[in-house]
Amino acid sequence: AMAVQAPCIQLNDGNTIPIVALGTGRGTAKESDSIDEVRQAVYWAIEAGYRHIDTAAVYQDEEQVGQGIAEAIANGLVTREELFVTTKLWNDKHARDQVVPALQESLKKLGLDYIDLYLIHFPIATKPDDSPDNIDYLETWQGMQDARQLGLARSIGVSNFNATQITRLVSNSYIRPVINQIEVNPTNTQEPLVAHCQSLGIAVMAYSPFGFVVSRGQTGAPPPRSDDPTLTALANKYRKSVGQILLRYLIDRGLIPIPKSTNKQRIAQNIDLFDFQLTFEEVAAINQFNKNHRVIDISDWKDYPNYPN
Ligand code: NDP
Numbered sequence: 001a002m003a004v005q006a007p008c009i010q011l012n013d014g015n016t017i018p019i020v021a022l023g024t025g026r027g028t029a030k031e032s033d034s035i036d037e038v039r040q041a042v043y044w045a046i047e048a049g050y051r052h053i054d055t056a057a058v059y060q061d062e063e064q065v066g067q068g069i070a071e072a073i074a075n076g077l078v079t080r081e082e083l084f085v086t087t088k089l090w091n092d093k094h095a096r097d098q099v100v101p102a103l104q105e106s107l108k109k110l111g112l113d114y115i116d117l118y119l120i121h122f123p124i125a126t127k128p129d130d131s132p133d134n135i136d137y138l139e140t141w142q143g144m145q146d147a148r149q150l151g152l153a154r155s156i157g158v159s160n161f162n163a164t165q166i167t168r169l170v171s172n173s174y175i176r177p178v179i180n181q182i183e184v185n186p187t188n189t190q191e192p193l194v195a196h197c198q199s200l201g202i203a204v205m206a207y208s209p210f211g212f213v214v215s216r217g218q219t220g221a222p223p224p225r226s227d228d229p230t231l232t233a234l235a236n237k238y239r240k241s242v243g244q245i246l247l248r249y250l251i252d253r254g255l256i257p258i259p260k261s262t263n264k265q266r267i268a269q270n271i272d273l274f275d276f277q278l279t280f281e282e283v284a285a286i287n288q289f290n291k292n293h294r295v296i297d298i299s300d301w302k303d304y305p306n307y308p309n
Helices: 036-048 062-074 096-110 137-149 161-172 191-199 229-238 240-251 264-269 281-285
Strands: 009-012 015-016 052-054 084-090 115-120 153-159 181-182 203-207
Touching: 009 264, 036 062, 036 191, 036 264, 052 153, 062 096, 084 096, 084 264, 115 181, 115 281, 137 153, 137 161, 137 181, 153 161, 161 191, 181 191, 191 203, 229 281, 240 264, 240 281
Parallel strands: 052 084, 084 115, 115 153, 153 181, 181 203
Antiparallel strands: 009 015
16 A cells, blocks of 8 residues: 555644544553554554654553654654654643653653644643642643743644633633644534634644444444445445545544554555545535534543533
8 A cells, every 4th residue: 555645734833733643542442452552553654654643641652652653763764853743741740840741751751852742631630549630721731831932842732622711721821722632523523612723723633533433332322333324325435434434524624633543454544535525515414413422431520620511
């Protein structure tokens, strides 16, 4: 298979970002899956043309992500400058003076001297035991600005912020976030929040892009599944897989999908998205599945300060 590169778009700070990222979260991994598959997946992804990798401190795989990157650089597939690496600050490091040390710890595990994009993973602050803490994300953002000032993070942004939180952050900070990374898929289309972010020049990364089309051990989750007639008709029309249709749907909405795969064929498939596009009506048809139903259940935190309703 030929390597396929995703186009880049410009962020509101002038930096550019490739519009498809490999996801490395372990949410769909089986217990028997070795963590080493992350190193292999990152290498295969770079080989297939990915230039953007998404990880997080809480995934506990930054070391393996770093190994995959180091191997690809050592074998001459890419240079560090050609890659865009995203990682995230966990909820128990929200005090301003914890942010830079947390990023330095991530960089050490990744074997990198800067990160392209550093995100506040959630607006919620917790203690290390996951009990609620009372740190305002405006304080956390001061630490993110410190990280950028020091050159440790080239761009800074947020994840899982709702519209009210985005507005409050934009109105009360010197540097505007470049990204809000949120869940977007057919059962959780997030049209109002996406429009809000885009109107403020904040690009949206779409996590869990396959939604409930892939099995998550759920019972009674809303449709669609992979045999849904709307999706299979589009797959037949464009000679693509249902997975590729879902990723293209996100791209055609101006979003940056983060498909996770550790399978070599699917990794290649998930970036082979740039020889077709959906019509406005086809995007609208997929939006019709919306139930505002999240794949990633964060309701354990629903009574915590700053829960993103
Ligand atoms: P995804 O929607 O990416 O689904 C991953 C699942 O889909 C895996 O079981 C994978 O299996 C399967 N799959 C991959 N490609 C295809 C395909 N073409 N056709 C059919 N099935 C496919 O889920 P995630 O929840 O992992 O989200 C993606 C990424 O987003 C995460 O890895 C993480 O980086 C990020 N994320 C961020 C969050 C946040 O709070 N900011 C929260 C959740 C995720 P296989 O590996 O066998 O291919």
